[in-house]
Amino acid sequence: MSMVLNEDQMMLKDAVRGYCLTNAPVSVLRYLRDQQSEDGFSRELWRQMVDLGWAGMTIPEQYDGFGFGYGGLEIVLEETGRTLVPTPLVSTVLLCATAINLGGSEEQKSALLPAIVKGELIMALALEETPFHNPTRIATTARPQGAGYVLNGSKQLVIDGHIADKLIVVARTAGGQDDKEGISLFMVDRTATGVDVRRTLMVDSRNAAHVTLNNVQVDEEALLGDLHNGFIVLEKTLDIGRIGLAAEMLGNAQEVFDRIIDYLKQREQFGVLIGSFQGLQHRAAHMYSELELCRSAVRRAFDELDGAQEDIPILASIAKAKLSEVLCNISNEGVQMHGGIGMTDEFDIGFYLKRARVAQVLLGDATFHRDRYATLSGF
């Protein structure tokens, strides 16, 4: 076990940090929002990130990836979380590439993973059907027809749905509502007949879409993993996604916290720096403590992903529950401790608050993961 970054990871962290500060600062998100960018992300920046190898970090070398391990993605997600730069990292690399790598056939992996590494393919996971994360409540159906399947259903909060070339659709092929058995994964072209994708404009100015599937026909090669047994691949994919999101949230929280501390050291009222007030100092000290625990929860989970991979579900729920709770508080304090200026759109802190709430909810909020932790722990 290693709770500290190794030398390679430290070097990568410096490099990624430097890149984000210079090329992908928080003004990128502001610009995309103000320009009402249709893509919702910068293809030029994504091209640069792909050239830096970010899309292929966790993909095995046999599929043209770099096999740097999840510890590399941890760093990239944390640092991009610090500047809020929109990328398809979560949708394509963290979720879809993982699902393909875990569940895909040799043909599927060879066809898709190298394209992801090269930045030629953007993918999105079409999972949610209700306002609350619930990966077993799948009403979307896939019925056998000829040698293939016909898909019908409706999906919401599909990250990067409208810019994706392909979707991985979670559908029910058997079983009743909430059954783990009977869930299957299908790969569907976004432009296929019967697929209707509409972008939903979100509070965080990041990408999400509503996907409607109306008698969408796919052939049998579209099935990802085993029929009826997709939940095994899905759950592991979601856990890796949760851990990755926790890393992004750690970057968000750390950035807000650093900005708070800076502000406490420069803002004067009553003739003294406001950072000298005990009422603010103790809140800052509490935030610092919680942030240290968050960092450990994230590091521990990623260390396990690159190690024995035991206990991943519980470590994922620890990380996502803890980060969701702490980021909620720190993002609120970010506004409060900056006072009036924190309420202005001109000031960046609001972007962090908005992204915080979306990230908290994605793949399960704090309550979801505390409930899951309790269940996994047998109480």
Place this chain on the structure above:
Amino acid sequence: MQELDQFRDNARAWLEHNCPASMRTPMTEDEVVWGGRNPTFKNPDSKLWLERMAALGWTCPTWPSEYGGGGLSKEEGLILAEEMQRIGARSPLNSFGISMLGPVLLEYGTDEQKLEHIPPIVRGEIRWCQGYSEPGAGSDLAALGAKAVLDGDDYIINGSKVWTSYADKADWIFCLVRTDFDVPKHSGISFILFDMRSKGVTTRPIRLISGASPFCETFFDDVRVPARNLVGKLNDGWTIAKRLLQHERTMISGFGLTSGRASRGALAATVEGAAMKYRGDTTKLSDAVLRDEIARYKIDSEAFAFTSRRSMEEAKTGKGPSATSSMLKNYGCELNKRRYELLLQAMGNQALGWESGDHTDFSKDELRITREWLRSKGNSIEGGTAEIQLNVIAKRVLGLPEMPIAAQKKGEK
């Protein structure tokens, strides 16, 4: 790396062979071995276990072997701890000599002082107590007034201390005394060691809300102490005092490590296990609100354990505890307090008994939890209050400006 693996194999084999079976079970408070001139061993195996570990210096694994320590590297020390944890081995010896005095004596003591005091600490022959707080110097520790005046080759000590843990059972005391009254309060303090059998030392136990008396008032009335027992430079005791507090905080932060997944399995021994048992639940805790609270507590405990681990790994490259020890101390104490509050909720009125009396309405374990719950309230007071720890984090870790009042008076522990 290979040598470390070799060390692990050897340590594992040695422990397997030498750790008595009865020393591989969780220990209750009265089973803790404190050593000293008049040691008590509830179980003869405790004595055997202490002797075997002390012979290798493994009661203080990373202390230098020239003073009786184990001479292990930090990595080896970590491995030994892991291997002991693996078989559930008890700590063979618990003492303030190990957790507090030893580390600062090794850092600041003369060779003579180390040779005199370190080996008896390792072997558990001398039990130490801590003379820090005074009636008028709690959080504002540097305001202490117990004084030491030079008389020939000796210091004459007068004054009193309070909250001296186990002073009535200790053999020696490490003590903060004022040696200069004419300088700012932090600059006139010295750190001195003396025998509790010295003429003029008296102790009086203090009864706590839990009914127990782990702390004492300690009085010094013309106590004569050889001047060579002063550690470090005269009037520079505050530096050592602060360093020792960091070690103390690291020790106390261990209180937060009692839950987490290490305790999974022994269901009734955990908060969630108790909550289910007292409600007659078999598969799922029926109180949904309590279940969420317990999950939150356990998640925090796990993240805290990961943080302690990370702090240890980071310390491997640095030198001993840093200001983050305040964070760990504070969080660990709050976790321990949360645990007992949750245990009370888990057990309902079965957690509210005081004595068994003629009836057996309350079991021994239940009564113990009630007392421990009360005792836990002191966690965020002893070793520097929660508020003091937060001050330290704000100032030393986050670099926030001093509070106007502190800047004026310079008065913080």
